[in-house]
Amino acid sequence: MRFDEFAKRAARVESLSGDHEKTEEVAGLLREADATPVVARFVQGRVFPAWDDTKLDVGPSLVYDAVALAGGTDADEVERRVAERGDVGEVAAEVGTGGQQTFGSTEQTVEGVQEALRGIAEGSGEGSEEKKKRELANLFMDASSASAKYLARLVLGEMRLGVGEGTVRDAVAEAFGVDVTLVERGIMVTNDTGEVAEVARDGGDEALADLEMRLGRPVKPMLAQSSTTENLFADLGADEAVVGWKYDGARLQIHVGDETRLFSRSLEDLTDSLPDVVEKVEEDTEEDVILDAEVVAVGDDGPLPFQDVLRRIRRKYRVEEMRDEVGLEVHVFDVLYDDGAVIDEPLSERRDRLSRLVDGIRGRSAVVSDIDGVLEERRAALDAGHEGVMVKNPGSAYTPGSRGGDWLKLKPEPETLDLAVTGGEWGEGRRASFVGSYLLSARTDDGYATVGKVATGITDERLESLTSRFKELIIAEDGKEIEFAPEVVFEVGYEEIQRSPVYSSGYALRFPRFVGVRDDKAPEDSDSVEKIERLYAQDEGDGR
C-alpha cells in the first residue's frame, strides 16, 4: 500500500468520532491493504511489534530538523509553528507544500517507510544523530503533504487517530470474518496486532487458534486490581485464595531458552544490566520456561526500597561494580511457559508446576480459605520487610495484559492509631486472672468515646505486666467487665474503620492489633474521634 493512500485513510479514521465507525473504517483499511501487519501497527502509532523493544529514539527536535531540511526552511521556524499549532503533523504537511521544495513522490509505500524507520532505529554510534536526521529528511522528501503529516506523527509515536489495541482487535475480526475472542487471545500470546491481522487474513479462525507464545518474545504482564479485607473473597469469586507475598521491586518476565532474557513490565530487554539475576535464574531453573517474577534490592538487613532496584536496571555502564553495591533477589511467582504455553492452566496447577521448576528463587505463597489466613500471610510478609500480599483466584488462567479481578492487591496496612485504654475484660480459662482484652477510646472534646477492643498481638508475658499495671487503674467492675481510669495509651494497628452502633464513637476498628504501649504519650495526646472520622471518610473516598 502506498503511504499516501494510508495517510488519506488515516485522515478519515481521525475524522470519525464513533467507535463503531472507526472500527469499520480500520476494518476496510486492513482488508484492502496488502501490507496488513504494517498497517495494523501504523494505525496504532506503532512502528514495530509490541514485543519488540527496538526504539526509534527520535525526539521532537530531530523531527523539526528533518522537516526543516526536507522543506528548505529552518528548524526554529518549524519549532515555532509547532508551538503555535500544537501538532507537528500539521506543520510537516504545511512546510512540505509551502516550502521551497515540494514533498511529493507517491512511490513511497508503508513497507518502505517501515524498513527505513528500522534502519534509522538500528543506526547508532558516532555521527548517528546527523545520519538519522538525513535519513528522516529523505523520508519527508519522498512524502506527499498528507503523508508528511502522518509520518511526523508516526515517528513521534502520536498518531492521534483514537485507535487502540481494542479497535484493531475488533477491526481484524470484522475485516476477516474471524472470532473476536480468538483475535484477542492471539494478541495476548503474540503481543503483535500485525502478526494476528496477517494470520487472521491468511488462515482464519483455525490459524488464530494455533497461535502460541514463543520463547524470547515477551507478553504483557497480567495486572491486579485493588480490593479490601471486607470484600476480598467476594471480589475474587472463590472460596480459596492463593496468597503470594508482594515484593516491592521491579517486575521481570524471565525467558529461559538457549540464552536467558529478562524483560521489564513495559517489555524492555533488561538482560544486560542484570547479569547476577541471569546467573541466579540459570542455577535454579531448567530451559524452555517463561517465568513471572519480581526483582528486589536487598541489603544486610533485608529488602531495600524499590528505588534501589532502579539503580541497577537499564544500567549500561559500571554494571559489574553496581552488582556488588546493590544486591538483588528474584522472587518468581508464576510460570507462563514450560516446554509450551501453560497460561490456560488454572493457577493452582501452575503453582504446582512452579514448585517443580524453581526452588531457591520461588516467591512465597500459601493457599488459604478465609480472611484471617490472608492477614496472617500479610503480617508475615510485612514482618519480613516486604510490601504485603497479592491474593489470586486459584482457578484462574494467566491473562496477559489484563487487569481482571483474578489478582487482587490488598491496600497496604493503614497507619496505627494511639488510643486511650478506658476499660477491659477479664480473660477466660487459663487467662482468667489476666485482663485479656482492652477497650480502646479516642479523644472527644470533653472526654473519650470507645472505638473497639484489642486482644490480638499481646504475648503472655505482656499480659502479665499489663494486668498488674491496669489493676491499679480499676474504677469499677461489673462481672467480667472492668472500667479503667484513662491513663495508658496503646498503639494499635487495624485493617479498616467501619461505622458501628456498638461503640460510642459511632466507629469501630476492624481487626485491631496491639502494637505497643505509648509510654511517651498521655491520654490527652491520644488520637481523636475527629481523626477517625477523617480516616473513615478518606477510605470511603478511595472506594474501600
Ligand code: AMP
Ligand atoms: P501494583 O504495581 O501495586 O499494581 O502491584 C502489582 C505489581 O506487584 C506487579 O506488577 C508486580 O510487579 C508486583 N508483585 C510483587 N509480588 C507479586 C506477586 N507475588 N504476584 C504478582 N505481582 C507481584
